[in-house]
Amino acid sequence: MIMSRLARAGRGGPLLLALGLFAALVLPWMIYPPVALDIACWALFAAAVDLLLGFTGLLSFGHAAFWGGSAYCTGLIALHTGLPFPVAIVGGAAFAALLALPIGFLSVRLSGIYFAMVTLAFAQMTYFVANQWRDVTGGENGLQGIPRELFGLDLSDSFSFYYAGLPFVLVGLFVAWRIVRSPFGRVLVSIRANPDRARALGYPVDRYRLLAFVLSAALSGMAGGVFAMGHGFASLEGVYWTTSGQAVMMVILGGIGTLWGGAIGAALVVQLQDFLATAGFAETGIITGSIFIVVVLLFRRGIWGTARHLLASRRKAAAPGEVAAEPRKSVDTPA
Amino acid sequence: MRVTGWSGCLAATGLLLAGCAGGPGGGGGKISDDKVVLAVLNDQSGIYSATSGKETIEAVRMAVADYQAKYGDKVAAKEIVVMAADHQNKPEIANSKAQELYDRQQADVILDVPTSSAALAVATVAKNKKKVFIDVGAASTELEGKSCNKYTFHYSYNSYMLAHGTGTEVTKDGAKNWYIVYPDYAFGQDMEKTFSAAIKAAGGTVIQSDPTPFPNDNFATFLLKASNLDPKPQVLGTMQAGGDLVNLVKQYNEYKLRDKGVGLAIGLLALSDIHSLGPDALAGTRYTDSWYWNTDDKSRAWADKFQAKTGKRPTANQAGNYSAALQYLEAVQRGGTDASDEVVKQLEGYKFEDMFARNGTVRAQDHLLLHDAYLAEVKPAGEVKEPYDYVKILKTIPAAEAFQPQPDPACKL
Incomplete structure (x- = not known):
């Protein structure tokens, strides 16, 4: 019903936004709060990866370095300084951005598979540093018992912490949304479509890519920081390559270049993993892998991308008058 | 549309505020939720699933049945x-599963938790939630050291027990020169350190110790090195576990190191490892075990019951979980409640003896269970009389010597 209303309404933006916000707010009532927080963090992480993959055309396989690196940094700030947790999270995000500068500087000159491989290599380096630097990172054991301090407020309950962590995720998503809607974002899209032409038009392509890379890393770092706070824990798992892979998978499931699709992918994957683990099913990978294959084969645009595409084509059929206006609204702009 | 959106937001905000007011309610009754929930948190599909895994759940069920039968x-x-x-x-x-078990499933105690890093994570959760956690499957002495807390107990074995059993006894027996290989992660490093200390204290020398990648399936470099070291080591001490151990032992046999005079000592070996490798692959290998099913009538009787249910003979970890569950329920019985503080009080300093723990004491200062341990040797296949009868017990290490003689001063409960 909502769908058909949306289709008729032509512009479903505000309604969808309200729906999304509502879903984010009621999520811990529907499902177990820590799982809800995981979904929120992964949604932001996926959006950050999509910023690079969907809007700049760079497939990074190394974003775990920023998510996990920030998780460690956030944890260390909270553990050793006792500063309020928002400071720790912002510090973690800043650290991720700093880390992304040299990595990005060296890798944005490449594209396609080479870019993916180089970022993967840097992420693995980060992993080994984190593994070996035991005095700081705790090695195998990770950083445990990260406190959530906020001016004496009791946030130990995961239900209340969800609402403390959610603003960071929402701000992060808003920033991502602003970026892709800005002139800067349009340049990124043009670089994705045709880097040579963008260069010919006078845009410093590598610098744009680097900035997109750093911004994406900062947002990933923010997500990783909230995640570490939520779990009271930062571990090697966060900087491992499977974490990068999972984020990319969420983006592909939800729809590349849709920004919000990542959130749907995140909700799907996290919920599925939680469900399978609770049900005692060991081979989670088989199920998520099969779903991934089905989505890639049947819905190339991803779940959200396909839904949006169907809506758009229905809209065209229902209101031919609007068709003329449609092409101006590029497919790359999220609803 | 906008109106719908805003009213939705308002409704959600209302829900939010309502949510902040309520919190998890504390149980006032003697038995919370009128039931006692025992949760086994362990590896059910990976490298440690054979040493505890799903059969552990059966062992815990057996403890429940025995408790109910005893008190009627x-x-x-x-x-x-x-x-x-x-x-x-x-x-x-x-970490997240433990939170979930305590919160969502109302677990009163979490049992098992192999893998030290995982165990330390659960210990932190137990401390925050003020719920009992009895670790059986992990080796790290940090659980009763700097990461100890009021609600965490460490049962069955630890790296000190393994090192001081195997390292000390094998050295005293004449194998003075050791070559140690260990997986390069927390458990391996910890084991290497404790083993080296124990060997030195017993008058032996560690000629060299080498970290290996983890996980790893090719140990050729290290095995070739073992026979070429100068002076030649009499024993190769391996701290590998699970699948890595299986690979290493197979390759050790391929290189015929035993014939070249390099014996094998294993840091952590479970009955299930011997079963999957076959006793011949390990014949003559010495290791320390916290329990063995065929030690005496009491353990054998229990192992028979276990086998009737699962078709296998129990490993030391599975038996340890039975004992941990049983002693937890006994503590609930003595205190008449499952309230964590009372259970902890009942367990602290408790002296007991059961099928698993001989001369058992829960040390009050660091919540470590002290009990007899065993130095064991794998028999050659010719001496194996029945399935799973792979080991002969060389020596019982009394409880007082098997574990750390003094609680770690870093532990503040």
């Missing part, structure tokens, strides 16, 4: 639920 109508815990979760040996998953 007088049981304090009328309803007892046993549940399980898989932590895949990852601290992150262990």
Whole structure:
């Protein structure tokens, strides 16, 4: 019903936004709060990866370095300084951005598979540093018992912490949304479509890519920081390559270049993993892998991308008058 | 549309405020939720699934049945639920699963938790939630050292026990020169350190110790090195576990190191490892075990019951979980409640003896269970009389010597 209303309404933006916000707010009532927080963090992480993959055309396989690196940094700030947790999270995000500068500087000159491989290599380096630097990172054991301090407020309950962590995720998503809607974002899209032409038009392509890379890393770092706070824990798992892979998978499931699709992918994957683990099913990978294959084969645009595409084509059929206006609204702009 | 959106937001805000007011309610009754929930959190599909895994759940159920049979109508815990979760040996998953078990499933105690990093994660959760956690499967002495807390107990074995059993006894027996290989992660490093200390204290020398990648399937470099070291080591001490151990032992046999005079000592070996490798592959290998099923009539009787249920003979970890569950329920019985503080009080300093723990004492200062341990040697296949009868016990290490003689001063409960 909502769908058909949306289709008729032509512009479903505000309604969808309200729906999304509502879903984010009621999520811990529907499902177990820590799982809800995981979904929120992964949604932001996926959006950050999509910023690079969907809007700049760079497939990074190394974003775990920023998510996990920030998780460690956030944890260390909270553990050793006792500063309020928002400071720790912002510090973690800043650290991720700093880390992304040299990595990005060296890798944005490449594209396609080479870019993916180089970022993967840097992420693995980060992993080994984190593994070996035991005095700081705790090695195998990770950083445990990260406190959530906020001016004496009791946030130990995961239900209340969800609402403390959610603003960071929402701000992060808003920033991502602003970026892709800005002139800067349009340049990124043009670089994705045709880097040579963008260069010919006078845009410093590598610098744009680097900035997109750093911004994406900062947002990933923010997500990783909230995640570490939520779990009271930062571990090697966060900087491992499977974490990068999972984020990319969420983006592909939800729809590349849709920004919000990542959130749907995140909700799907996290919920599925939680469900399978609770049900005692060991081979989670088989199920998520099969779903991934089905989505890639049947819905190339991803779940959200396909839904949006169907809506758009229905809209065209229902209101031919609007068709003329449609092409101006590029497919790359999220609803 | 905008109106719908805003009213939705307002409604959600209302819900939010309502939510902040309520919190998890504390149980006032003697038995919370009128039932005692025992949760087994362990590896059910990975490298440690054979040493504890799903059969552990059965062992815990057996403890519940034995407890109910013993007290009949007088049981304090009328309803007892046993549940399980898989932590895949990852601290992150262990952390969230433990929270979930305590919160969502109303678990009163979490049992097992192999893999030290995962165990430490659960210990932190137990401390925050003020719920009992009895670790059986992990080796790290940090659980009763700097990471100890009021609600965490360490049962069955630890790296000190393994090192001081195997390292000391094998050295005293004449194998003075050691070559140690260990997987390069927390458990391996910890074991290497404790083993080296024990060997030196017993008058031996560690000629060299080498970290190996983890996980790893080719140990050729290290095995070739072993026979070429100068002076030649009399014993190769391996701290590998699970699949890595299986690979290493197979290759050790391919290189015929035993014939070249390099014996094998294993840091952590479980009955299930011997079963999967076959006793011939390990014949003559010495290791320390916290329990062996065929030690005496009492352990054998229990092992028979276990086998009737699972078709296998129990490993030391599985038996340890039975004992931990049983002693937890006994503590609930003595205190008449499953309230964590009372259970902890009942367990602290408790002296007991059961099928698993001989001369058992729960040390009050660091919550470490002290009990007899065993130095064991794998028999050659010719001496194996029945399935799973792979080991002969060379020596019983008394409880007082098997574990750390003094609690770690870093532990503040």
